[in-house]
Amino acid sequence: MTKTAFLRSWATQLTIGAFLLMAGTGLMLFFEFEDGLTAVVHQWLSWFFLIGAGAHIFVNFKPFKSRLKSRWGVAFTTIFAAVFVLSCFSWGMITGPQLERPIEEALVFAPLSALAAVTKNQPDVIIAKLAGQGIVATPEQSIYDVVKKTGIDENILLGIIFLPGGETLAAK
Numbered sequence: 001m002t003k004t005a006f007l008r009s010w011a012t013q014l015t016i017g018a019f020l021l022m023a024g025t026g027l028m029l030f031f032e033f034e035d036g037l038t039a040v041v042h043q044w045l046s047w048f049f050l051i052g053a054g055a056h057i058f059v060n061f062k063p064f065k066s067r068l069k070s071r072w073g074v075a076f077t078t079i080f081a082a083v084f085v086l087s088c089f090s091w092g093m094i095t096g097p098q099l100e101r102p103i104e105e106a107l108v109f110a111p112l113s114a115l116a117a118v119t120k121n122q123p124d125v126i127i128a129k130l131a132g133q134g135i136v137a138t139p140e141q142s143i144y145d146v147v148k149k150t151g152i153d154e155n156i157l158l159g160i161i162f163l164p165g166g167e168t169l170a171a172k
Contacts, residue, residue: 007055014052021051108147108154113139115161129160 001009025042028034057064067073070155090098106114116123116139123139128148130137135157137146143157 008059011052011055011059014048015056016052018045018049018052022046045085104158107158108143111140111142112137112146112161117142119161126161130157133160135160 022042022045022056025038025045029042059118066152068077086097107118116126119126127137127139134153135146141149143154143161146157147154148154
């Protein structure tokens with residue numbers, strides 16, 4: 001089997017399957033249904049779409065090239081390339097994804113007593129939630145400090161503190 005025949009045997013099917021996955025998870029994200037692993041699946045499994053599409057383009061390069069030369073091919077390629085370049089700038093807008101990292105870092109480096117205030121609890125409630133999972137901490141410590149001391153992932157610790165029923169997260 002030649003390299004092209006091998007690629008042709010799976011490229012289109014992978015592209016179709018991954019497209020359906022990306023379309024489904026993309027729609028869910030668009031309509032802000034972000035429960036579960038929707039965003040993680042969309043971000044990480046999009047690599048399969050890229051691999052499939054790349055292989056599909058490779059084995060169909062001549063038709064692909066001729067399509068790009070058509071009036072519609074030039075128009076759509078130009079439009080989407082411009083949208084891509086323009087999307088790299090915020091244009092003064094503040095977006096949720098821009099805020100996620102600084103907010104998470106603020107939570108991770110803040111003392112647990114500050115997280116208690118954010119969750120409208122007393123520090124001893126937060127310390128007790130962690131202790132219920134066998135995690136010893138003080139109100140002056142941060143999530144970062146606890147991660148360094150215990151090796152427990154910061155998301156698990158934040159889940160214990162912030163999520164309803166989070167007190168069972170460390171056991172999962």
